[in-house]
Each structure stands twice: as structure tokens, then as C-alpha cells.
Amino acid sequence: MRQARIGVDIGGTFTDLVLLDSDGQVFITKVSSTPAAPEEAVLTGIAKILEQAGLTVSDVTEVLHGTTVGSNTLLQKVGAKTGLITTKGFRDVLEIGRVRTPTMFDLTWSKGEPLVERRYRTEVNERTNAKGEVLVALDPAEIIEIGKYFQAEGIESVAICFLNSYLNPANEQLALDTFAAHFPDIWVTASVSVLPEIKEYERTSTTAVNAYVLPSLRHYLTRLEGGLRDMGLSAPLLVSNSNGGLSGAKVAQDRPVFFISSGRSAGVVGGARLAASVGEPDLVVFDMGGTTASASLVHKGEVTRTSEYEFRSGISTPSRFIKADGYLMRVPTIDVAEVGSGAGSVAWLDPGKLLNAGPQSAGAFPGPACYGQGGDKPTVTDSNVALGFLPSKLAGGTMTLDVQKSRDALERDIATPLGLTIEEAALGVREIVNVNMARAIRAVTVERGVDPRDFTLLAIGGSGPVHACDLAQALGIRRVLFPRAPGVFTAMGMLAGNVERYFLRPLPGLLETTSAQTVADTMADLRAEAIKGLAEEGYAEDAIGFVYEFDLRYRGQDSELQVEISDAADFDPAAIREKFLSVYAATYGYASQDAIEVVNLRLRAMGLSGQNLDFKALKSGQLAAAGAGQETRKIHFSRESGWVETPVVERAALQTAMSGPVVLQSPDTTIIVPPHATAAPDAAGNILVNFD
Amino acid sequence: MNTRKIDPVTFAVIKSGLDTIVDDMAYAVMRTARSSIVRDVLDYSVTMCDARGRILSQAKTVALHLGAVPDAMEVVLDQFADDLVPGDVVVLNDPYEGGMHLPDIFMFKPIFAEGALQGFSIVVAHHTDVGGRVPGSNASDSTEIYQEGVRIAPMKLYEAGKPNKTLLKIIEKNVRLPDLVLGDLEAQYATCNIGEREFLKLADRYGAGPLNDYFDELIDYGEKLTRSAIAGWKDGDYTFEDTIDGDGITFDPIPIKVKITVKGDHLTVDFAGSSPQVRGAINSTLSFVKSATYLSVRCALEADVPNNAGVYRCIDVTAPEGSILNPQMPAAVAARALTGYRVVDTVLGCLAQIAPARIMAAGEGGNTVVAFGGYDAETREPFVLVDMINGAWGGRSNRDGVEGVTNPSQNMSNLPIETLEARYPVMMEEYSLRPDSCGAGKYRGGLGLTRQYRLLAKEAMLQMRADRYETAPYGLFGGQPADTSKNILNPDHAREELPSKLTRQVPAGTVVRHEQAGGGGFGNPLERDVALIARDLRDGKITRRFAEANYQAVFDSSGAFDAAATQEARA
Secondary structure, eight states: OOOEEEEEEEOSSEEEEEEEETTSEEEEEEEEOOTTSHHHHHHHHHHHHHHHHTOOGGGEEEEEEEOOHHHHHHHTTOOOOEEEEEETTOTTHHHHTTOOOSSSSOTTOOOOOOSSOGGGEEEESOEEOTTSOEEEOOOHHHHHHHHHHHHHHTOOEEEEEOTTTTTOOHHHHHHHHHHHHHOTTSEEEEGGGTOOOSOHHHHHHHHHHHHHHHHHHHHHHHHHHHHHHHTTOOSOEEEEOTTSOEEEHHHHHHOGGGGTTTTHHHHHHHHHHHHHHHTOOOEEEEEEOSSOEEEEEEETTEEOEESOEEEESSOOOSOOSOOOSEEEEOSOEEOOEEESOOTTEEEEEOTTOOEEEEEEEOTTTTOSGGGOSSOOSOBHHHHHHHTTSSOSEEGGGTEEOOHHHHHHHHIIIIIHHHTOOHHHHHHHHHHHHHHHHHHHHHHHTGGGTOOGGGSEEEEESSSHHHHHHHHHHHHTOOEEEEOSSGGGHHHHHHHHOOEEEEEEEEEEEETTTOOHHHHHHHHHHHHHHHHHHHHTTTOOGGGEEEEEEEEEEETTOSOOEEEEESSGGGOOHHHHHHHHHHHHHHHHSOOOOOOEEEEEEEEEEEEOOSOOOOGGGOEEOSOOOOOOOOOEEEEEOOTTTOEEEEEEEEGGGOOSOEESSEEEEETTEEEEEOTTEEEEEOTTSOEEEEEO | OTTOOOOHHHHHHHHHHHHHHHHHHHHHHHHHOOSHHHHTTOOEEEEEEETTOOEEEEOSSOHHHHTTHHHHHHHHHHHHTTOOOTTOEEEEOOGGGTOSSTTEEEEEEEEEETTEEEEEEEEEEEOSOOOSSSTTSOOSSOOSGGGSOOOOOSEEEEETTEEOHHHHHHHHHHSSOHHHHHHHHHHHHHHHHHHHHHHHHHHHHHOHHHHHHHHHHHHHHHHHHHHHHHHTSOOEEEEEEEEEEOOSSOOOEEEEEEEEEEETTEEEEEOTTSOBOOSSSOOOOHHHHHHHHHHHHHHHSOTTSOOSHHHHTTEEEEOOTTBTTBOOTTOOOTTTHHHHHHHHHHHHHHHTTTOGGGOOSOOSSSOEEEEEEEEOTTTOOEEEEEEEEOOBOOOOSSSOOOBSOOOTTOOOOOOOHHHHHHHSSEEEEEEEEOTTOSOOSSBOOOOOEEEEEEEOSSEEEEEEEOOOSSSOOOOBTTOOOOOOOEEEESTTSSOEEEOSEEEEEEETTOEEEEEOOOOOOBSOGGGSOHHHHHHHHHTTSSOHHHHHHHHOOOBOTTSOBOHHHHHHHHO
16 A cells, blocks of 8 residues: 655745655645644645645655744744743843853844743752752742742743752752642743753753743644644654654654754755765755755764754854854754855945845845845845846746846946946855855864865755855865755655654763763663653664764863764773764864863664655656756856856756756756756766766 | 955955854864863954964954954064964963963964965963962962963974973973863964964965955955044044052052044044052053953944954054053063953943944943862862853943843853852852842943852862942943942851952852942933833842832832833923
8 A cells, every 4th residue: 555754844935845655756845834823834735745646644654844833933032921940049040141242342232031031030949069969958838939929920831940950850850840730730841851961051041942932832733733633644743853853743842942943954864864875975965045054064974963052033153152142952953054145145235345145135025136026135046147047937937037127236236336247246246145155064064174075065945056066166065966856855854864862861070980880871771761762752672773972072171072882882981082082183183192071971762663765766756847948048157157058958857967057947946057067867866966 | 555456256255264264263262172261261362363463353252362462463573583484383471572461371373375474373362370379370469470470471382393392391380280271272272273274275275475465455444444434433532531449459549541532534542641550460561451442442333344453553552651551560460351341441431422322331340250279178189260250231322231241342251150060169159130230321231240159178269359349330421330349258147348359268168259340321310211110120130229219210009110100200
């Protein structure tokens, strides 16, 4: 019997769906997003794609989902009315934060409002010291008093975070249990049940974010599950987390802080899977959309992860050096560097006539000047239109672009003031936006001592393929890979992901003196916890993959690097030390012989279902578009090249290698292959561009 | 300038490239440093200079260090002009030869391409301890530079890639925590190398000759934007005065006076009339005064002016020789940061008359340093905790000040409480906002902070450097000054008010509390929006007493704030 799994990714404009059936056929569709009730687009889309595939709801075995509800709740500040309970003397930790500013020399800057107002940040008389000893035991009566106050104030969700609870959760656990027992109508999150790590501000902030977004994500997922049930779809709903893993909807409902970047990370995991299938273990995943572009690394087949990130209301820059002005979360996250440069970024001159592009974006409305919707600012898209990179019709012919409007806007705002031709101005805008986007790529490569020239660039997102080849050349990257349907690649990535859960135990001490027995015991604890956790997701012990990692650093440092070990029998301090030294030298260019400290032991446990998407075996379920015509278009590639008559070929019609320049056209995107490059399709439907 | 061939796009690319390099470098220091003061508090700076020692780009690090780099560069270029080869690294910390105070060790790595010197990658870091009479080497009450630690004249730490073992040994033997100091020097060195590596990529891509043309253009561009901003200011002389509350030896007020002359597109900043140099260790080198002045003026400019040598060209700074702002040997300087903060406050107060929309009322007056040093009772291992408390910003022309924020002359962080407790024999008892510590105003200042410590070790040398005890942070345009600071010993029993600056031995169980000044207010308090008063009352940021005294707030019989009645009372 033919069965199917469906991946759904909600974006700002479109909700993307990909259906993979048991024969390996792929179906793709896009429906308009419904921001007020995002589940509506999901349900509409599922009905539509099932019809396309000729399947019914009973054929669906899994729905995999990336949602922006978590990030939108933070962005729009529409989360729960939230309270905080903390140790006496420390209610302002959340508001004080780490006291830095994201810019300098700007005395007009203001800090963002904390997620919990001071009036709802309460203190209890309790204390655990830095050895994990309880100095002052908690009196549960204090929790009940605070609960009554919260109830009277209409608090909907509560975060609890006590000092040093990461070393001994007793007081915090008692507070949690007491609160939950007495106030069942108020959601409550304790820091130790999110991730028990050192640093009070980071842990408090993580817990507060969890409490703040919990009701909205929970309500959303409940409505979505209800909607699926109503349409007769009884397959499990899995949600993609910020680390690119999947979890049952129940986990997302309890620990939403792990799901704030749900979706985006799935594209990177998809990239890793694709990398394996095409034998390209080192990829830079480059995703360019309307307002932002992001980069992430797949190195030796593995995605790169970070243990902390900050959600900002504006656009985050790739500077990981500044911790300020956002909502900090200490949760495992795929390391994605993002810049405020996208197709809609507006080009402008500063008072010194320096050319800039972004972070201001024309958005979907009024959009670039060429949309003819009243926008008159020149954008990156306008530059692409003026230079012929984009066709005069977009989105499969549904939108006509006005080239003259693009040229007028560029001339007025950029070319005339700088004394350039319109083409020179447009090329300048393209180059600036490429430089900005290259910054994101540099942040995940050069900054780690990784040379991007050893990597292949994977271009995804609606606009990625329009810029990818230029960007690759600027960075010295020799190969660019365009997957099947780059525009919906994120949804495809979900079909490639595993169910994952994360566990951590502090294990402080010097590496040399850490006993094998302690390591074995800690691993056994973590393993037992993981087995229990994944049983909830329906995985038996023999279907679980375990990856253990030590957080290590030189004695005295504060930042750790991770070294993986497969099981307790592998614990060999000398070998681990060697691995650490080599990772350290690769990252920072030197490694000393100083003592190494262990900080934590982490476990990533993966449910292995055996039915992940296999990029090699994909077959398009949809009819290929009509064959190639003999169309050509003039494109102004560079100052040297001037206008070049360039063939335009339907992507699906590309059967053999073809030399650039050439444009490969498909309904979801435009691939630009410049001169001195060759584009070749592979058996699985990817296109690989090599530079001569 | 006209002979340079400048492509506007390449120009933007190189500017962004330089910003990325210093950002990469700043991140590398944070990740590789060993001491809390560098890796948690982030008391370090990173910059790139061209071959002539002109600043090209700065990371978002301690601004107060960066403006002093040009003078330090001058010394390095003077002494080593023809004697630098690839692989060399020069260090210095002597305030009388390019440095600021001994804990700040400057490191310069010359960068060579096409057979010639092209630039320098530079890292300045505050080291936990450089020896001297008090752990942390930061005491206010030293009277000679010789008491303050090991002095390093400009010297090569590496010669053509080979470490100078003699110098390293001298440093190792003269500091309390050699592991941390040498570890942090290693982090500085690694970071200089990262800067060099990235700089060379630029030189490789564009060629050294054209690259230098772009550097000239970049600096001219910074100058052009600065001059056009200054030209928009009203010509004339403007003056302002602020005060430091004693030098740690005596508690006589120490005046800082400034006169700013705006003439066309140029500024002259003259500190004549400021106090003569003092006995205690708060004398500040002229390089540091320049740095404080540059960054203050930079705040009055629009946000997108690049922070390079071009800005400095538009500003002349003078201070009388033998004054606290231009001291002579062997004046002690360890706690000179305080004087830098007060120079910033003084210059900002003056600039408020010139560009009020970009200036705030006075902030907390600079971070408070609290240091505990001693030996662990069991292991006899030395410990030195150097903690810094920051801060509050004053009210602005259209919004309240900020609370829990770095002094704008730096961009430092705070030491996580759990990290502090895990690493030092000290327990933190409170870290909070101080209600009512703000200056009232149409836009109030930020609240100051309270930080309270309990010593767990058997004994320790306690050293504190606070200020704003007597002279409160000023308000602007009718805004009120903020509350002042306090140091308190054992607040819950045998409470003792301590002086602003002190060094003394304390036993186990001692509780030390610092209550920091808040920020001053901006504008008439009686014009403050009643909704903001209500919010502050609800959040416990101000009390009823404060609201009544400053805002003519009216409370009803139940004790609740009555916004309508307040509005009426003020009409």
C-alpha cells in the first residue's frame, strides 16, 4: 500500500508542503500563509497536496512540522502574562542581564523590556551554595503566597529559577511541585527541567522564554492536532526543533524554548542529508529569502551546533561577540549566522555617500519598485531586474515586473548621486549585498578557522540561486549545488530529520583526574533518562542512537569546545585530550599544553525510524514542465562582460552539462549560471555548478 | 586625495572587511582568555592600524582603551621604526611610555606584505594582577608608580616568531597569578595572529598599494563626516565642571574643568583649571584623557561615523602639564579609570549645551571596582577576584535612562554570580536595582545597582574604588541629580559606612555592600507622564516618598497613586 509522510514549513508569505510517498515520489505545493491562525494554511495545504498525490488522510503516516509560532510570539511580544520566582536578592537578574550594548557611541539606545515585569518578579528565602549544599531550605508556604498573588494578578505562566539549582535542584523542584499542586491553572516551568547549566542570567532567561511562549505554542499545536483529527488524519504530529531534530508535539508543548527556530534548522539538516547522498561532506548551506540571508555549515557530514543563541527583535548580525538586547536562550541550536540582507533589502547612501543595502527591507508590500505596488526605493531585486538576472515575470508567471521602475529608482537614489551608470549602480548594490551575505558565511567558516574554499555551497531559499554563484566566486568556493526545489527545501529537510532529545549533566573537574567510573555512571544516568524520554515518542531502546559529548576547555576559560565519544568504554583522557587540542588549534590557530577541564557531559539521543527521506531515491511525482524553448535574455554580469545574450532553459529540461552563461528557470526560483562555469544535472535531480 | 583611484563599491567592501576582522578578533579573545576580568567582564580592546599607526577600525570593546592607542603606537613606531620584522610582537604597559596603567598590557603585531610594513593588529587587555602592593594592582591609595606592579617599557615579546623568555620570566615572577597572566597574554597573541591572517587576505586580494589608498580614503571619510557634523554646531566657547570625591588618600574634592571651543568644523578641548596631579593613584595620562574626550565627542556625532583616526583629526585636546590629566613621574595611576569616567561626564555635560538630542544626563560615574585578594585556607593557592559594577545611564531628551548597563565609555559585561561563586571564596547575597536611586526628570535616570558580597575565605585584602559619594550624577535641563553611592560593611550587624576608596584586610564572614549611584534626570520632573510614574511605582522602582517629593504625586486614602489628581495638582 502506498503511504506518505508530509513536511510542512510555515513562512511569512507562503506555507510550503512536501509529500514523500513510499515509492520515493515527491510532491510539492505552496499555499498562502494565514498568520492569524497558521494551522488553517497547514490544513488547507495538506488537503491540497494529498489530492495532488492521489492519496487520502489514512495513507499519511507522519506529519512533520516547522512552526514560526514561537518566534512570532517573541517578535510580536504576544506571549503569556508571565511571573518569575527566584532566590532572595536576585529578582533583577533578568532585567540587568549582561549589561552590554549592541552598538557603541550611541547614547540614544534603549534596552528591550524584559519578558517579566519587575512587579511580577518575586523572591523566596532559599539558598544553595556553589558546592550544591542547601544553606536555606525552601518553605513551601512562601510559594503558595506568591501563587495567590499571581492568581489575583491574572498571571498565566510562571518561571522558577533559583541560584545554583544546576548543582542541586532540591529547592527548585520543591517549588515546582508545590506550585503545580496548588495552582493547576497556571503553567509553570522550572529552570532545571529546561537545561540545568551554570550562569544565572542565561538560565533565568531561557526559563522565562519557555514560560512566556508556552501557552501560545501549546494552544496552536492543540488546534492543529484537533484540525488534523477533524479531517480524519490520525498520524502523529512531529515538530522540528531549533537543533534540527524532531520531537512529538507533546515535548514542544512542554518545552517550547527548544522550538523557537523551528523550521529554519530543518533546512540545514536536509543539507547534511543531501550532502551525504551526493558525496559532498563539506557544505555551506546558504539560504536567502526576502529580508534575511543565513549560512550554516555541514562539516564532514555533520551540522554545526551551538549551545546558546539570542533572539533579537531586529535582525541579528553575525557578530556573536555581543550579547545584548535580545532574549537569550541556552538551548542546543544549529549554528546559523543571519544577516539582514535579502531580496527586498533597500539600497541607500549614507551622508558620506557610502553605498549600503539593508537592513531596511521593502517587504512583500509595497515591495521592490518593479512590483509596481507603490514602492519607489531601489532594492536588491530591482538591481537583479535591471541587470537582467530576473525575468520580467515571477512566481510561475503570476507576477509581472516593471523593469523601467527598477531602473528609475536605481538612477535617482544611487547612480546619479554617485556619478555611475544605472548598470554600475545595480552591480554595486549586488556586490554590497553579496559582501553582507558573505559575512554570514565567514561567521561560520573563517571565524572557526575553516576555509570556505574547501566547501561546496548549497543554495536554497527563493533568492539563494540568484546570488549563489557570485557569492561562491567572491569566497573562492569552486562548486555550487542547487537541490531539487530549492524554494521548499526546508520542508524537505524535515522529512530527512530524526526524532531527537537532549540531556545534560554537569561533570566539573580536570580531565586527567576524572574517573572512568564517574563517567560511566553519568553516561548510564543520561542513557536511562534518554530511553525513558524516547519511549514517549514510541522508540524502543534498540532503535535509539546515542551521541555523548564532553564540554571541554582549558582551565580558567569560560567557553567550551565539544568532543564526542561513543560510549563509556571509549573514555580515554589522553585520546580525548588529543581531540580537544586538534579542535582547539583548528578554531584558534594555537593550542597550549595547559590543563583541560571537563564542564558537562551531554547526550543527544536520536530515534532511528529508518524511513527518512533519501535524496538519492527521489522521483518527482509532478509532471516535468514543458521542454526548453530557444529563449534568450540579455544579462549584465559584470563591468567587464557588459550585456551578454544568455540562453534561458527550463530547469527540468536540462539533461546534460551546459556551459555558462545560462539561466535555469523553474516555478520556484531562478538559477543564474555565470560565464566560465558549467552546470550539470545529477541522477537525483540536483544541479552542480563548477567554475572553470 | 585626488590622485587616489577609489571605486565606491570596493571602498564599501574594504570598510566592511576591516569591521569583520576586528569583530573576529574580539570574539577570539573572549573565547580563549583565562581570567574572569577578560573573558567574563570583557575588559579588553581590539583594533587594527595602518603602517603609520592610524586606527582603521575598532571592535565593540572598551572605547576608553582605544583612543589611547594612537599615542602608544607613536611610541612603538618611534622606538622600533626600522627594527620590526615579520613575527615580531611588541608589548608595553608603562604609563610614562605609551601605556595607561600597569594592568593594561598593550600588544602590537606588525603585519608585513610585499616586503613592507602594512599595519598592526592590536589587543589591549586588563590583566588580573601585575604585582605591586595590593592584589589586583588597582589600588587608589598608592602614591608612586613603583608600588603598582611590574613596568614593561615597549619591548619585543616575540622576535621573528621566537618568544622572549627573559621578559616572560620577569613577568611570571612578578605577578600573583602567573597562569592567568600568561594565559591571557597567549590569548592576546593568538588574537593578533588572527588579525594578521585576515588582514593579509585583504592585502592579497587588493594589493598593498591600492589597499593603502583605501585606508587613506577611509580615514578621510571619517574626518569628512565628523567635520560636517561639527560645522553644524554653533560656534563659541562652552564650559562645564564636574568633581571627583577624593583620591583615596584624602577626600578633598578634585575639580575637572573643560572648555570646548567650536570653530567652524574643528573642536578644541582644553582642560585648563583642572586639579593639579594628586598623591593617590587616580592621575590619568594625557593619552587616556584624549581617549575619553574622543569617545565623548563621538557620542555627539551621528551613529554611522566610522571609528577611525579621521575622527581624531578634528579634535585637539590639551591639559596642563603636572595636572591630574597630564601627570609627571612618578605619580601613581592605577585607578585612573575613574578620572577617565569623570572626564567623559565633564565633556558630555559640556556637549549637552551643543548637541542635546544625542547626550544623556550623567550616568553612574564609572564602574565601581571591588577586589578581594588572598590565599585559599586549604590549598594556599592565591585568589584575586576583581569585580566591576555597572551601571546606569542618565535620562535622554526623549526617553528615560537605562538601568543595568555598561558605562558608555566601555562595553563591558558583568561577572555571572554562579561563575563567581564557583571560582572564588565569595558568596553573592544581592544583585539588584536600587529603588529611588535615579534622578527625577521628565525622563528619569536609570536606577543604580546594589551588589553585596560575603567573604568565605579566612581573610582577604579588600580593595574598593567607588566615587559619586559627594557629587551626585548631574541632571540636565531641569532634571534632578541622582542619588549618590555608598560602600557599607556588614549592613545587618555592626553596620559601618566605608569611604569611597579603601584598601583593608577583612576576616571571614565580612559582608561588603556597594550601592551605586543612579543616572541623572533630563527635563522638568513636573512634566513627567503620569503613566510612567504609575508604572515605576507598580514596579517598585520608585517609592511613594520619591514620587511625592519629585513629581507632586497624589495618593488616595487607600494609599494608591491617583494619576488624575496628580495631573490636576501639577496643572
